[in-house]
Amino acid sequence: MLCCICKEKEATVHLTQIAGDKMQKVDLCEECAKTKGVNDPTGFSLADLLLGLGASQEIEQAGGGAEVKCPRCGFTQADFKKAGRLGCAYCYETFAEGLEGLLKSMHKGTRHKGKVPSALRGSQDLREKMSTLQKKLDRAVTEENFEQAAQLRDELKTVKAKLLEMSA
Secondary structure (H helix, E strand, C coil): CCCCCCCCCCEEEEEEEEEEEEEEEEEEHHHHHHHHHHHHHHHHCHHHHCCCCCEEEEEHHHCCCCEEEECCCCHHHHHHHHHHHCCCCCCCHHHHHHHHHHHHHCCCCCCCCCCCCCHHHHHHHHHHHHHHHHHHHHHHHCCCCCHHHHHHHHHHHHHHHHHHHHHC
C-alpha cells in the first residue's frame, strides 16, 4: 500500500478515523509520518486525532494568535491540543469561536439536547411549536396583520388539540 501523501513509498503508519458513520483511513510512509508529527507524541495532537486533522489549528486561528485562557479553570489552547478535551463547562464559552465549526462537523448541532423518550419528544416538539406560533401570533396582532393572525390562531388551536390528545 502506498503513502497517501507522497504516493511513492510503502505506507508503514496507518491511521483510522471514524466520524459518525463514516470511516477514513490515512496510510503514511515513515518519512511523511515524521513530517506530519505522527511519530513525535509532542507534535501530533490528540485533539487532531479525536476531532479530525487540523482541529487544534482551527481553534488557534479563531483565537487570533493570542493565548486564550479559560477564566474558570485556566485551561489554554495548548492544554486542549495536548489533552484533546476541555477543562470545564466554561471552556466551551471561552473557546466557542473555534469549537463551533468542530462541533457542527461532529454533531447535528451545537446545542446539547440529550436523549429523550420518543413519547416525551413528541409533546416537547408540540410545546415548542406552540411557543413559536404564539410569538408569531403576538407579532401579527401587534403589526395589525389580522389575516395572518387568524391563520396562526387556527394553527395554534390545532396544535393545542394534538397536545391535549397526547396527554389524555
